[in-house]
Amino acid sequence: MTSEPPPVIWARLSGQGRGPTxxxxxxxxxxxxxxxxxxxxxxxxxxxxxxxxxxxxxMSLYRHIGSKDDLIELMYDAVLGELALPxxxxxxxxxxxxxxxxxxxxxxxxxxxxxxxxxRPTLGPNSIxxxxxxxxxxxxxxxxxxxxxxxxxxxxxxxxxxxxxxLGEMEAQQHSGMDQEAYHRHTGPFITQLxxxxxxxxxxxxxxxxxxxxxPDVVFERRLAMVLDGLAATVTARKTSGPTIERASxxxxxxxxxxxxxxxxxxxxx
Amino acid sequence: MTSEPPPVIWARLSGQGRGPTxxxxxxxxxxxxxxxxxxxxxxxxxxxxxxxxxxxxxMSLYRHIGSKDDLIELMYDAVLGELALPxxxxxxxxxxxxxxxxxxxxxxxxxxxxxxxxxRPTLGPNSIxxxxxxxxxxxxxxxxxxxxxxxxxxxxxxxxxxxxxxLGEMEAQQHSGMDQEAYHRHTGPFITQLxxxxxxxxxxxxxxxxxxxxxPDVVFERRLAMVLDGLAATVTARKTSGPTIERASxxxxxxxxxxxxxxxxxxxxx
DNA sequence: ATAAGTGATGTACGACGTACACGTCCAGAT
DNA sequence: ATCTGGACGTGTACGTCGTACATCACTTAT
Numbered sequence: 001m002t003s004e005p006p007p008v009i010w011a012r013l014s015g016q017g018r019g020p021t022x023x024x025x026x027x028x029x030x031x032x033x034x035x036x037x038x039x040x041x042x043x044x045x046x047x048x049x050x051x052x053x054x055x056x057x058x059m060s061l062y063r064h065i066g067s068k069d070d071l072i073e074l075m076y077d078a079v080l081g082e083l084a085l086p087x088x089x090x091x092x093x094x095x096x097x098x099x100x101x102x103x104x105x106x107x108x109x110x111x112x113x114x115x116x117x118x119x120r121p122t123l124g125p126n127s128i129x130x131x132x133x134x135x136x137x138x139x140x141x142x143x144x145x146x147x148x149x150x151x152x153x154x155x156x157x158x159x160x161x162x163x164x165x166x167l168g169e170m171e172a173q174q175h176s177g178m179d180q181e182a183y184h185r186h187t188g189p190f191i192t193q194l195x196x197x198x199x200x201x202x203x204x205x206x207x208x209x210x211x212x213x214x215x216p217d218v219v220f221e222r223r224l225a226m227v228l229d230g231l232a233a234t235v236t237a238r239k240t241s242g243p244t245i246e247r248a249s250x251x252x253x254x255x256x257x258x259x260x261x262x263x264x265x266x267x268x269x270x
Numbered sequence: 271m272t273s274e275p276p277p278v279i280w281a282r283l284s285g286q287g288r289g290p291t292x293x294x295x296x297x298x299x300x301x302x303x304x305x306x307x308x309x310x311x312x313x314x315x316x317x318x319x320x321x322x323x324x325x326x327x328x329m330s331l332y333r334h335i336g337s338k339d340d341l342i343e344l345m346y347d348a349v350l351g352e353l354a355l356p357x358x359x360x361x362x363x364x365x366x367x368x369x370x371x372x373x374x375x376x377x378x379x380x381x382x383x384x385x386x387x388x389x390r391p392t393l394g395p396n397s398i399x400x401x402x403x404x405x406x407x408x409x410x411x412x413x414x415x416x417x418x419x420x421x422x423x424x425x426x427x428x429x430x431x432x433x434x435x436x437l438g439e440m441e442a443q444q445h446s447g448m449d450q451e452a453y454h455r456h457t458g459p460f461i462t463q464l465x466x467x468x469x470x471x472x473x474x475x476x477x478x479x480x481x482x483x484x485x486p487d488v489v490f491e492r493r494l495a496m497v498l499d500g501l502a503a504t505v506t507a508r509k510t511s512g513p514t515i516e517r518a519s520x521x522x523x524x525x526x527x528x529x530x531x532x533x534x535x536x537x538x539x540x
Numbered sequence: 541a542t543a544a545g546t547g548a549t550g551t552a553c554g555a556c557g558t559a560c561a562c563g564t565c566c567a568g569a570t
Numbered sequence: 571a572t573c574t575g576g577a578c579g580t581g582t583a584c585g586t587c588g589t590a591c592a593t594c595a596c597t598t599a600t
Contacts, residue, residue, distance in 0.1 A: 230500025
């Protein structure tokens with residue numbers, strides 16, 4: 001009856017109909033766009049450049065995607081496909097979740113531009129694949145689905161936040177064309193000026209006592225372990241007391257995404 | 271001797287010299303830009319619109335800021351100034367950190383566009399103020415500065431990740447002009463099609479069993495409590511064994527940002 | 541009084557996303 | 571075998587963006 005104006009983007013791809021044989025498809029376009037983003041950053045991705053890289057006219061892209069925003073969404077989902085998810089979790093939820101977020105972090109390093117994305121929940125095939133795997137990692141622990149979501153969403157939120165800061169720092173450096181040491185030399189005079197003018201006790205301690213160039217991998221593992229400790233406590237608490245029960249340290253109930261990249265589609269199918 | 275090409279951005283503001291009296295300053299420009307971003311989103315912030323809102327010519331802005339990127343950085347720091355940080359922490363680190371990240375989350379709701387920012391570490395006055403307060407919250411627990419950084423950076427990373435997903439979802443909805451329920455109705459048919467074509471056990475459980483419209487505040491509190499549980503374990507472990515000691519569950523050493531919004535300027539002064 | 545540097549402005553350039561009007565080709569109906 | 575309508579690819583064009591540059595107006599240091 002009613003016409004569907006934006007058909008979810010992922011519900012297209014239909015086969016060949018009338019007209020000339022296609023010389024372009026989603027995969028080709030997306031790959032070209034990703035190549036540009038990897039090489040020169042997300043801002044360098046323009047419809048003209050994407051088309052140019054494939055020796056096509058700019059507007060030909062619009063025969064296959066609705067807008068640049070759609071292309072970005074395709075790019076995000078495509079890149080998620082690079083995650084080498086195991087066929088099935090090992091059953092060691094902590095190791096499984098660690099492996100997943102580590103892989104996700106590596107993905108962000110390989111494609112730094114995904115950090116810039118708004119991360120609205122997508123329904124792309126790879127997004128769903130990741131969702132399925134992530135939830136599978138925490139299945140069989142005696143948690144209900146909302147509890148499972150809490151665990152994996154929290155781990156993912158931490159990872160995203162960490163990586164975002166990490167990439168921000170990298171970008172700040174290479175945006176100004178300086179390496180980390182040059183950046184220090186550059187901001188140094190301003191910081192000493194700050195310290196002489198005002199009183200910043202912790203900034204001072206940071207500069208004097210903190211590790212100079214910590215290895216990001218080590219820092220990530222250390223902090224991830226802290227987060228997982230917290231998740232483990234919850235898992236234990238909710239498990240021993242069985243499913244559908246009050247938790248140890250938190251508030252009331254409710255559940256589902258709100259903070260997770262998860263489609264909320266209940267009650268929708270007819 | 272050597273000229274400083276980008277003078278840290280925060281090292282300007284110099285007083286009036288020769289020439290006509292100023293009719294513009296950083297605060298005025300920044301406020302106008304923030305007003306536009308709050309009203310119509312970050313993409314609506316253009317130099318022309320910012321200037322227009324103050325009845326000035328576009329190019330007059332460039333007498334006060336170096337580029338649009340600089341303006342964005344000013345906006346971010348300015349908005350951080352809205353955080354109502356208490357004069358001093360209460361000494362209850364868990365409550366203090368909770369209050370800080372709750373406030374930060376509210377800030378993101380008030381100015382959804384900050385989620386889109388790259389979050390490269392800034393040296394703005396308010397960023398430093400927040401840094402000082404955050405570290406003060408976890409002082410006196412027997413942690414060295416790197417341990418303190420671990421605790422607050424982890425809490426902040428989780429918060430940023432959570433909020434990012436939260437805002438992404440909101441934006442997805444209002445971008446398409448639908449409320450949450452309409453969005454469900456819209457994606458519903460596609461999801462049921464998915465479920466009938468492939469096998470997605472967890473997606474199915476999500477749709478069938480998960481809470482429909484959980485209150486975001488409740489979800490945030492619940493997951494935050496999980497993260498803080500993990501931090502608490504670390505705090506206890508490192509505290510009882512005294513400062514400068516191996517930690518409970520992690521790797522070797524190292525420390526400092528890498529995942530935190532913290533200036534790394536050690537060894538820089540002179 | 542004069543010189544010098546600064547604030548505001550107008551014009552202009554290249555790049556962007558994309559609406560729209562074409563031509564071109566092929567699968568289905570005739 | 572022919573027709574035809576929809577899909578594919580393209581070129582042109584419009585409005586918007588960031589900002590380089592030249593210019594004028596003004597205030598202070600000399």
